[in-house]
Amino acid sequence: MLLDNRKANMKFEDLRKANSERQKEWPGDDQADVAFRTIEVAGEFGEVAEAIKKFLRAERGIKGSTATLEDIADEMADSIIALDLLAGQLGVDLGAAVARKFNKTSEKYGLTTRL
Numbered sequence: 087m088l089l090d091n092r093k094a095n096m097k098f099e100d101l102r103k104a105n106s107e108r109q110k111e112w113p114g115d116d117q118a119d120v121a122f123r124t125i126e127v128a129g130e131f132g133e134v135a136e137a138i139k140k141f142l143r144a145e146r147g148i149k150g151s152t153a154t155l156e157d158i159a160d161e162m163a164d165s166i167i168a169l170d171l172l173a174g175q176l177g178v179d180l181g182a183a184v185a186r187k188f189n190k191t192s193e194k195y196g197l198t199t200r201l
């Protein structure tokens with residue numbers, strides 16, 4: 087199954103801006119502190135694992151509810167959106183952090199690929 091990859095050129099700064107705008111209209115957002123956001127991130131990554139389990143169930147013919155690749159992609163997206171909300175509260179530039187850590191790992195293992 088091919089996924090719709092429109093907006094594949096989205097930047098972390100685009101997500102941060104949209105997340106910030108949307109949270110202004112999200113009822114109860116003022117109650118979502120760092121602890122809440124941390125639990126939210128863990129929950130969303132757990133939903134990725136659950137979707138993959140259900141996807142494997144479908145592939146292997148195991149009885150129970152199933153999920154598609156699109157379901158997995160949706161949960162991955164929720165995870166990144168939630169992670170950006172947490173990063174925003176902590177003042178972390180997620181794009182810069184990913185690039186820095188990617189390059190640090192490349193350097194550690196003597197690989198030439200850099201962001």
Ligand SMILES: [Mg+2]
Pocket residue numbers: 130133160161164165
């Ligand atoms: Mg989710």
